[in-house]
Amino acid sequence: MQTRFTEDELAVQDAFRTFFANESPSTVVREAERAGGFSADLWNGLAAMGGPGMALPGSVGGGDATLCDLAVVADVYGAHLAPVPLVEHAVAARLLATIGGYDELVVELANGGSLATMALRPLVDGIARFVPAGAVADVVLGHVDDGIVLDRSMPPGDALPNTGGLPLAHRRLANNLISVDHVAWSHAVDEWRALTAAAYVGLGRRVIEMGVEYSRERIQFGVPIGTFQALQQGYADASTRMEGAHLLAHRAAWALETRQPDASRLAGIALLFAAEAARFATDRSMQYHGGYGFSEEYDVQLYHRRATAWILQLGDPSLEYARLADAEFGPVDGGKAA
Amino acid sequence: MDFSFPPEAEAFRQEVRDFLATNLTEDMIEATHDGTMHIPGLHRAMADRGWLAGPVPAALGGGGRSPLESVILNEEMQLARAPIDAMGVTVIVAAILLEHGNDHLTQHVVPRLLDGSSLACFGYSEPEFGSDVASAKTKAEQDGDGWLINGAKMWTTMAHIADYVLLLTRTDPDVPKHKGLTFFLVPLDTPGIEIQPVPTMAIERSNATFYDDVRLDDAWRVGDVHGGWSVMKTALKYERGIAGGQFPSPPVIDAALDWAQTHTRPDGTKPIEDPTVREKLVRALIDVEVCRGFAYHCADLANEGVMFGVEGSMTKLFASESYKRHCRDFHDMMGAEGLLTHESADAHLGGRIEENLRHSPVTTIYGGTSEINRNVVAEGHLGMPRAR
Numbered sequence: 001m002q003t004r005f006t007e008d009e010l011a012v013q014d015a016f017r018t019f020f021a022n023e024s025p026s027t028v029v030r031e032a033e034r035a036g037g038f039s040a041d042l043w044n045g046l047a048a049m050g051g052p053g054m055a056l057p058g059s060v061g062g063g064d065a066t067l068c069d070l071a072v073v074a075d076v077y078g079a080h081l082a083p084v085p086l087v088e089h090a091v092a093a094r095l096l097a098t099i100g101g102y103d104e105l106v107v108e109l110a111n112g113g114s115l116a117t118m119a120l121r122p123l124v125d126g127i128a129r130f131v132p133a134g135a136v137a138d139v140v141l142g143h144v145d146d147g148i149v150l151d152r153s154m155p156p157g158d159a160l161p162n163t164g165g166l167p168l169a170h171r172r173l174a175n176n177l178i179s180v181d182h183v184a185w186s187h188a189v190d191e192w193r194a195l196t197a198a199a200y201v202g203l204g205r206r207v208i209e210m211g212v213e214y215s216r217e218r219i220q221f222g223v224p225i226g227t228f229q230a231l232q233q234g235y236a237d238a239s240t241r242m243e244g245a246h247l248l249a250h251r252a253a254w255a256l257e258t259r260q261p262d263a264s265r266l267a268g269i270a271l272l273f274a275a276e277a278a279r280f281a282t283d284r285s286m287q288y289h290g291g292y293g294f295s296e297e298y299d300v301q302l303y304h305r306r307a308t309a310w311i312l313q314l315g316d317p318s319l320e321y322a323r324l325a326d327a328e329f330g331p332v333d334g335g336k337a338a
Numbered sequence: 339m340d341f342s343f344p345p346e347a348e349a350f351r352q353e354v355r356d357f358l359a360t361n362l363t364e365d366m367i368e369a370t371h372d373g374t375m376h377i378p379g380l381h382r383a384m385a386d387r388g389w390l391a392g393p394v395p396a397a398l399g400g401g402g403r404s405p406l407e408s409v410i411l412n413e414e415m416q417l418a419r420a421p422i423d424a425m426g427v428t429v430i431v432a433a434i435l436l437e438h439g440n441d442h443l444t445q446h447v448v449p450r451l452l453d454g455s456s457l458a459c460f461g462y463s464e465p466e467f468g469s470d471v472a473s474a475k476t477k478a479e480q481d482g483d484g485w486l487i488n489g490a491k492m493w494t495t496m497a498h499i500a501d502y503v504l505l506l507t508r509t510d511p512d513v514p515k516h517k518g519l520t521f522f523l524v525p526l527d528t529p530g531i532e533i534q535p536v537p538t539m540a541i542e543r544s545n546a547t548f549y550d551d552v553r554l555d556d557a558w559r560v561g562d563v564h565g566g567w568s569v570m571k572t573a574l575k576y577e578r579g580i581a582g583g584q585f586p587s588p589p590v591i592d593a594a595l596d597w598a599q600t601h602t603r604p605d606g607t608k609p610i611e612d613p614t615v616r617e618k619l620v621r622a623l624i625d626v627e628v629c630r631g632f633a634y635h636c637a638d639l640a641n642e643g644v645m646f647g648v649e650g651s652m653t654k655l656f657a658s659e660s661y662k663r664h665c666r667d668f669h670d671m672m673g674a675e676g677l678l679t680h681e682s683a684d685a686h687l688g689g690r691i692e693e694n695l696r697h698s699p700v701t702t703i704y705g706g707t708s709e710i711n712r713n714v715v716a717e718g719h720l721g722m723p724r725a726r
Binding site for chain 1: 339340341342343344406595598599610611613616617619620621623624627628631632634635637638639641649652655656709711712713714715716717719720721722723725726
């Protein structure tokens with residue numbers, strides 16, 4: 001039992017925290033948003049650090065890090081709203097490495113020369129809609145009835161204008177079946193869930209931190225607004241939920257890494273809880289920033305919009321609850337048949 | 339991170355499960371409907387296994403079992419619907435006495451608390467002071483070699499079956515409130531003590547206790563004269579480290595799932611087929627995993643010898659607030675049938691959800707209200723200024 005980061009995890013956290021703090025300030029986030037939600041400079045900087053391949057095997061140029069390490073990075077990445085699709089890329093590249101037979105491509109992914117993603121939503125007539133990082137990824141993995149398809153094509157560059165300023169795009173995927181391993185696909189999507197949960201924790205904690213800083217400076221009725229219990233109670237609730245989400249996100253990553261029997265369940269749980277907690281935190285922080293929180297000038301709105309957007313890339317959260325319910329209680333039709 | 343338990347802790351979990359399967363009966367749980375949330379037979383059987391002494395540090399003469407085993411014991415007992423209140427308080431009082439008590443208390447009282455033959459209760463709150471407990475005004479005055487105690491305490495739950503009350507008193511009214519407090523362990527059969535029941539809206543009863551010229555030998559003093567606040571800090575430390583309360587929801591969720599799968603609505607469908615019911619059940623299961631994360635985190639910190647404060651507050655805040663929500667959601671789901679109490683033969687599973695619904699409001703109040711815990715988080719975790 002080790003419910004705090006290990007020395008190694010703290011070292012990873014430290015290195016990436018410094019990188020993102022320096023290279024992904026909100027000016028970069030805003031600039032990237034105007035350019036379609038992606039910063040090539042930031043991606044290249046991340047590649048120079050070994051970020052894109054950190055959790056790939058050393059044999060293909062990766063860093064041999066675990067999913068737990070990746071979750072530590074996802075947390076920092078979320079805190080800075082880094083406009084690079086690190087989570088999608090890492091998960092897709094790991095899936096391709098697991099499938100095997102694409103070592104040359106995986107080497108390209110490990111060094112960041114190629115950018116990979118996963119079409120999280122089912123394909124309809126060969127079209128994957130709302131592909132995360134679909135605007136910029138030249139490698140897209142998709143899931144069809146027969147298994148996993150691999151598409152390598154020029155990304156469109158232009159993103160669909162969207163709430164979160166994300167590089168979303170629809171993509172037509174080549175019918176290039178590379179695996180019939182549905183379990184591997186599910187595992188990869190669960191990795192996406194756990195890592196996105198960790199990113200949500202970074203986001204939610206940071207938006208509370210920003211709000212608490214603001215509450216020290218903002219004077220109303222002659223005193224800093226942070227002295228008001230109404231704000232304190234709201235931030236304390238939000239913070240409690242974020243800490244609960246933090247423990248869940250990293251427990252899910254650990255469970256997936258070590259192949260625990262409840263790993264998939266925990267990944268689904270972690271994402272739903274972390275997303276809701278982060279959305280609550282951004283709501284509180286925006287509310288306690290008053291009108292300024294709503295203005296474009298302040299960063300809270302950047303966090304608010306991304307907190308809303310990230311989980312919706314997977315679809316309506318109700319469907320995620322329904323998916324977990326089916327796993328827990330059996331599908332509804334099954335109940336009727338019984 | 340690593341969320342696995344060591345093999346000996348996993349073995350202990352199995353031992354506890356086997357023990358509860360054998361020693362905890364439905365009749366025992368049914369008997370708590372008289373309002374006393376304590377099962378003497380179960381308590382003694384646990385004491386016989388050394389489990390009461392388990393969480394008390396070995397350096398102090400306790401069992402020195404790992405905090406990881408304590409959290410497992412608490413978790414399994416709550417999952418099995420075994421009341422943990424009297425046991426928790428008694429063990430905490432023993433730990434406090436071992437840390438602050440004199441030879442009389444550690445040699446004559448503690449062994450009886452840990453072998454299951456005596457029970458203790460808390461005497462902190464008063465009619466006029468609850469959350470602001472340091473303002474307690476129950477008076478203890480020097481009286482020759484001993485003390486004379488006068489005052490009243492509220493919420494001395496279990497006092498009617500307990501042997502001792504851990505009493506917070508004011509020994510100096512002329513200094514700042516935290517500096518004039520002294521603790522005593524008071525035998526409840528001492529002349530001058532009156533115990534009156536305080537019925538509640540739930541099944542459980544509490545008590546008000548009154549102290550009228552209660553004479554006490556100095557041997558019953560716990561810690562230094564005017565040193566009560568440091569004893570209080572120890573009490574809170576153990577309350578967060580030993581006491582349970584992180585898993586009130588699972589028995590309610592079990593009952594809700596049973597209802598959802600077996601009940602037929604007027605339109606012929608089962609609640610479990612309703613997407614809104616399914617989402618509520620999943621949300622409750624998610625909340626339980628959050629509680630599990632918090633509980634294991636606190637146990638891990640205690641195991642590493644880290645003093646924690648805000649983590650305990652977050653755990654208690656989240657567990658009790660979510661429990662209250664679950665009770666409401668699932669009571670609603672049952673409609674009018676959910677209103678039936680355990681006295682009705684038609685009540686689902688002995689009226690378990692109804693009973694929890696009525697019990698749940700107190701959980702966000704006792705042992706530190708949600709508001710006080712949020713203050714602790716705001717000040718201790720977020721560094722916000724003191725606001726009261």
